[in-house]
Amino acid sequence: MFRPFGICPHFFIGLIGLLILSTSQADYLLGPNDVVRIAVYGNEDLATETRVSDSGKITFPLLGEIELGSLSVGEAEARVETLLSERGYVRNPQVNITVQEYRSHEVAVLGFVNKPGRFALDTASTVTQLIALAGGVNPQGDDRTIVTRTRNGQTYREELNLKELLEEGKASEDIFAEDGDVIFVPRAPVFYIHGEVQRPGAYRLERNMSVAQAISLGGGVTPRGSLRSITIKRRSSEDQLTTLDAELDELIEKDDVIYVDERWF
Structure with a gap:
């Protein structure tokens, strides 16, 4: 469901x-604007290509208008066979319907x-x-x-x-x-990393990604960078921007901005 x-x-x-x-095409349900080709084995003169109307009907030689809309291809074949047989036009008819254009x-x-x-x-x-x-x-x-x-x-x-x-x-x-x-x-979620990293910029956020993994994607810290001075700017559900001190194993979230600061000495 x-x-x-x-x-x-x-x-x-x-x-x-x-x-x-x-x-199997036999399971396809016919609908308005579908184009079908109908052939009757041994009766080449009855071969017809026709479009299903908005009301679900097609026009077929000898039978005139036939309601086929919402029937599967297999059910539609059986209906045409029944009508041809009951009305005495063809004995033991074998009907084949192929969908030429799927439009419905x-x-x-x-x-x-x-x-x-x-x-x-x-x-x-x-x-x-x-x-x-x-x-x-x-x-x-x-x-x-x-x-x-x-x-x-x-x-x-x-x-x-x-x-x-x-x-x-x-x-x-x-x-x-x-x-x-x-x-x-949708577009994949991203995070941003700036400061003392080799390749600052935006990166795709994978599930359960940590700060350490994010820094690795950014090429690691520069010689002046400090792994002990990392902050994250993050928007809360109330759209408030907060700044957090981050640990390397902390998980990051969508649109986080990670900043790696310089060493103090």
Whole structure:
């Protein structure tokens, strides 16, 4: 069940791609603007390519308008076979329907992915599979993704941690996307380090990162730097800026500004 509201670094792109699965086209639910090709074995004159109307109907030789909207491809084949047989047009008909253009079921994949855009749900697809179709998460993307969907006038949000899904054996917690979903990969959280470090600047914040690890990312301290004189500027939940004396094993938070001071002597 989709829960109300509560990618992954670029090196996961290949791993996500391995999750792409295919399901039979027979399971696809037909909808408005889908283009289908219908063929009847042994009756080439009945072969038809047609578009599903907004009301879910198609036009087929001999049968006229047929309601196929919201049926799976397999169910639609069975319906056409039944009508051809019951009306005496074809004995034991064998109908094959292939979807030429998927237009009725789409998902938007946005944010920090390599190829953001809209993607057709031509098969049952999970969130990670659709992110893979969007080229994977780019280096600035977060480990998490947010899925938003609207049903019966209510908006629901689901947050998934792609790193946990792929690295920690939690793939079963992945969810299947539905028509109209918006999959958004936000920018990864960052921290800033300044003062007496070799490479000051902004860096990606990983989970459970300590001050010591942050300094290491910054290239270590300069010869004039002091590991005993480190401060962190941090904004509280009330948006108040505070300055804290930091220890090397202290965990840092999103948007922290770490400053390594000079030695006093």
